[in-house]
Amino acid sequence: MSQTAARLLGLLSLLMVPRTWSGTELADRLGVSPRTIRNDIGTLRDIGYSIDGTRGNEGGYRLSSNGVGIPPLMFDADEAVAVAVGLHSGLSCIIGGMEETSALALAKLETILPTAVRTRVQSLAHFTVPVVGNQPMPIVDPNLIVTLIDHCRRHERLRFTYLGEPSDRSPGGTGDSCATSPVTADPDTGDSLLPNDPSSTSAHEVHLEVEAYRLVNRQHRWHLLAFEPQAEDWRVFSAERIVPKTPSGRSFTPRPLPADDIGEFVERHATEPRWRHSAQVIVDAPAPTVMKKLASAEGTVEALEDDRCLVTVGGQSLTTMALALARLDTDFTVIDSPDLRECLHRLSVQLGRAAEGHAAPDLAPSRAKNAAPRAAK
Helix, strand or coil: CCHHHHHHHHHHHHHCCCCCECHHHHHHHHCCCHHHHHHHHHHHHHCCCCEEEECCCCCEEEECCCCCCCCCCCCCHHHHHHHHHHHHHHCCCCCCCCHHHHHHHHHHHHHCCCHHHHHHHHHHHHHCCCCCCCCCCCCCCHHHHHHHHHHHHHCEEEEEEEECCCCCCCCCCCCCCCCCCCCCECCCCCCECCCCCHHHCCCCEEEEEEEEEEEEEECCEEEEEEEECCCCEEEEEEHHHEEECCCCCCECCCCCCCCCCHHHHHHHHCCCCCCCEEEEEEECCCHHHHHHHCCCCCEEEEECCCCCEEEEEEECCHHHHHHHHHCCCCCEEECCCHHHHHHHHHHHHHHHHHHCCCCCCCCHHHHHHHHHHHHHC
16 A cells, blocks of 8 residues: 555545544654645545635544545555445345345445455355345345334324235235234233224225334334324334325324334334244243254243143244254154144154165166267267
């Protein structure tokens, strides 16, 4: 790095501190003359940085946030790799519409990196493999996320249509069937958390106006925490079912949040259940042992007497739940789910046939037949 480039990077680092710097302060910090500082400020402005300058005893320079574009950023090697990891993850992110943006940003970043760093970044695509989970995730428009956050920040009421679940979405389908209606009940009071049942209308929707407060990511799903003035109560809405209306509602004075732990509050009041299927199982093993083998997303564990534990297991499919229990490698008893018991029986029969030791089919003739056309060539 040249001496000038290093000095510009140092000047930019100082200006990123949210305060006004006098030319003398900057010159002293960088060990140059005030004239050099003025020239360097001009250079940074030429390459796209918006820097405000004022005269007088209280004058100086500060980096402005009002620039129309984003100027070139300066990263060290570790920072560049960290940014690239985030962008690479964005290629398969859960917010729909960000994949192309992430790919373009990653391509731009790679073009300005030194060769050694570029090699490390490009290795991400070659040596990392995204694995699609067994739980289908709803696609959320990134513009919707921005809109909801803007309403939270500006304290403006959000007017929107809340879509219900289409009637043709069943547990056996490909869509999100965790809930057939956005109506839910408060586990503490039993009160409905939504004023109407969208499935009771032909359009499967309700029209609401709420005070938006927080956007929460729960189990890879976005939820909006809001207060509904008409019902005088707090609500939790699934973001993928929100269709904002324009114009926005009037401004509101923020009220105290309903809990200190907003994540826990949303967990208790969210419309969709955590899993499509769930069951309680008595496992003949100590709770600490089971907790090491069961992921938190697969279930919860509660210790019982006699070195046993109560496991609440869940998932998008019964087969996933059965395999998670089989992975515990110990005896267990299903308490409350005939469907899970039936699934376990079906798997046991299927696996039993595989374990009977039937002779493997002879693949040689098939391989020879497939190889014949190549040999003829």
